[in-house]
Amino acid sequence: MITIEDVANFAGVSQSTVSRVLNKKEYVKEATREKVLKAVEELGYKPSRLARGLRINSSQILGLIISDIQNPFFTSLVRAVEDVAYQNNYAIILCNTDEDPEKEELLVELMLSERVAGVIITPTREYECPILKLHEMKVPVVCVDRRVFDCETDTVISDNVESSFKLVKHLIEHGHEKIGALFGSSKITSFRERLEGYRKAFISSGLQVRNDFVKQSTPKEGEGYSLANELLDLPQPPTAIFAGNNLMALGAIHAIKDRGLSIPSDISLVSFDDQEWTQLMTPKITVATQPKYEMGKKAAELLMRRIEDYQCSVKHITLKSKLLFRESVKSIVSENL
Amino acid sequence: MITIEDVANFAGVSQSTVSRVLNKKEYVKEATREKVLKAVEELGYKPSRLARGLRINSSQILGLIISDIQNPFFTSLVRAVEDVAYQNNYAIILCNTDEDPEKEELLVELMLSERVAGVIITPTREYECPILKLHEMKVPVVCVDRRVFDCETDTVISDNVESSFKLVKHLIEHGHEKIGALFGSSKITSFRERLEGYRKAFISSGLQVRNDFVKQSTPKEGEGYSLANELLDLPQPPTAIFAGNNLMALGAIHAIKDRGLSIPSDISLVSFDDQEWTQLMTPKITVATQPKYEMGKKAAELLMRRIEDYQCSVKHITLKSKLLFRESVKSIVSENL
DNA sequence: ATGAAAGCGCTAACAG
DNA sequence: CTGTTAGCGCTTTCAT
Secondary structure (H helix, E strand, C coil), X not given: CCCHHHHHHHHCCCHHHHHHHXXXXXXXXXXXXXXXXXXXXXXXXXXXXXXXHHHHCCCCEEEEEECCCCCHHHHHHHHHHHHHHHHCCCEEEEEECCCCHHHHHHHHHHHHHCCCCEEEECCCCXXXXXXXXXXXXXXXXXXXXXXXXXXXXXXXXECHHHHHXXXXXXXHHCCCCCEEEEECCCCCHHHHHHHHXXXXXXXXXXXXXXXXXXXXXXXXXXXXXXXXXXXXHCCCCCCEEEECCHHHHHHHHHHHHHCCCCCCCCCEEEEECCCHHHHHECCCCEEEECCHHHHHHHHHHHHHHHHHCCCCCCCEEEECCEEXXXXXXXXXXXXXX | CCCHHHHHHHHCCCHXXXXXHHHCCCCCCHHHHHHHHHHHHHHCCCCCHHHHHHHHCCCXXXXXXXXXXXXXXXXXXXXXXXXXXXXXXXXXXXEECCCCHHHHHHHHHXXXXXXXCEXXXXXXXCCCCXXXXXXXXXXXXXXXXXXXXXXXCEEXXXXXXXXXXHHHHHXXXXXXXXXXXXXXXXXXXXXXXXXXXXXXXXXXXXXCCCHHHEEECCCCHHHHHHHHHHHHHCCCXXXXXXXXXXXXXXXXXXXXXXXXXXXXXXXXXXXXXXXXXXXXXXXXXXXXXXXXXXXXXXXXXXXXXXXXXXXXXXXXXXXXXEEECCCCCXXXXXXXX
């Protein structure tokens, strides 16, 4: 492996000079600059990012800690972060928490161990979050998709309360009053906010929220399936289901199909995120779609900004979701007349 | 940040001793071992992976270079690699080539720069691949999903020729002779092999392969859409389409829908990978599904093995796909009678 | 079984 | 504008 010393010798200059031209921080005479660049080229020199990192106590790596890369919502987000990271000559280390706070903590420690330049994270809970450790070590952090209340952190989320409100309002306007809801834990702010939107929609319509219709668990497909079954097993089952994320929606759909029921004639359904299947299946599913890529991009930009200036003011960005009204909601107003 | 020196001082031993107990390579007296461990615990010491990496000239990081994380096929693969990597205390750096050989080369250089312990890659082409650079530097490499002919490398792929053969044979058995095919470039071995399977199916049935029915381009949805349109525009369009991957299938489906045609009554379709939408849409799509997670897992295991012993024998693993015959193929044999 | 010391490849004062 | 020098935090001989 060829080192900075080799380059220096080859070019007949000192290591510092090589370092200077490569980091283009200080002035170097044009002639020597060219000599060095030629040596670099000739020798095919690639700086050791490890050595550099050790010296400046920070690697050219960003940590990206998400719930699960297999959730297509996060996939887009990851891609966005990667795109801006690579533009800025950062690599990214990707990790999944699987919504497990202990795993999250281990991963944060990994990030510390790797001396990453910054981390983007979807925290598993709003309090007692390991982000504090990052703050202690002055590692730039930005939260994405979810918020955290232990500390002040740059954040990018979508308008959960509002999109959720609109989705449920849409159901209510179509005559639904018994609306089952499937959410992840309320310790995850996105779900707490969606639940809040759900409640607000009821209240604003002068309706009572029935807590037995609100089911919460791990926001995965399997849980969506069993919680939907619990709803369907109720003596007076809901006429519509509001799924708190795309995975739970998938579970709910399978639960509905497995009972031989159909959407929307037997039961209506709304959910989040415009996955391929939501528009390919019959009926097309009504969803609120978050600007996933944009969220990741903004988060990465906020992180780059804070890496440049650790002291800059904290920003909270809320991006708007788009409502896509499709075919999965049946109007049952006539039945009430 | 607390260092190994702090731990040594706290425990009243030397740095070497601390290093020894932490790397558990050499014998240390039980009593001192405990003292050190207690100090580590007390102080909350996290070794700098950067410093360690610099010293041993290799980080505890694996490089994972894929086409595009947004392709669900790769998503599962990535998850598998991550799972075994973390089990072995490695982190992973994730990158997308977008099928661009230049980008691939840059990414390989990044890996070299980061002194990753090994890399798993889906090469963008079979020859002139930057894997050679990795070999030069004796960095362990394993190819996944695709092969490479420039050098001997551990490889994990699926049985592309065979699964492709079966898929096309299935179409032929249902009376289809005009079968359009959508593939990525033949420089990508998986597509070359799938094309080979396609050809073999024709030959084994005593049929002629019509080259104007074989379309190749970037294996993305957009290209799938336009190539499918080219096929549909033919004076004698095919009665079935064989899509070379899930993205191109999606494009083809949209092309078909946009023309007001329907599957399978107007045109049959088969493809790869059991994505959610393939079984949620009507009709359910007949596919060959590759053991994605298993492929990633095997690849990661091969890599761990080669990291342990760089000289071990090269392995080529081919995993079996499963055929899922569903509703997207119409029998047209009767029409021929 | 343990300590002392050197050095991995780089950057950043500090001189000049 | 450029060179000298001193580490960053760790592992690894080499002694003892």
